[in-house]
Amino acid sequence: MGTAVSVWVSDDLKRRMGKVKGQVNWSAVASEAFDRKLGEIAATKRKKTMKDVVDRLRASDLEHATDQEKQGRVDGYEWAKHRAQTHELRRLDEYKAEVGTPWPRLFDSGNSQYDAGGLFCSFIYPLIDEDYERAAEQADEFWRAQGRECSGIEMEYAYGFAEGALDLWYEVKDQL
Secondary structure: OOOOOOOOOOHHHHHHHHOOOOOOOHHHHHHHHHHHHHHHHHHHOOOOOHHHHHHHHHHHHHHOOOHHHHHHHHHHHHHHHHOOOHHHHHHHHHHHHHOOOOHHHHHOHHHOOOOHHHHHHHHHOOOOOOOHHHHHHHHHHHHHHOOOOHHHOOHHHHHHHHHHHHHHHHHHHHHO
């Protein structure tokens, strides 16, 4: 998950933030801002360590998030808010916590029999008895319910969708 950090904001900013309760994951917003700043600092250093390079590249990723990823994040949040089941969100959260691979790479279907949409579904639905045909049907059903075709789901969109769903999950899971 992460480490708690206290951040002080002006009273006016806090008041405005309070008006949008439940709509924004402020921790994610702050984390992205911190990552961007670390990238800026790393880019201005004369002598760069590998950590500086990683910080700069991470900030670059945030700045250049694709439209697909951004739309996926919005759609994933809405899915989690209106249609997701608790077990689906819990499984997605547990899967992300367990994997040893950087999270975005998991949506790269180059090394899988699934496309990106199918990979997302494999994270939330258990594979029963190696029934890959049924898993593909589940993925098709899932994405059709979202108004999309599974075969048209791009890696960036699937990653954004998962992140948006998890944004909502992190807001509510401690209240369940």
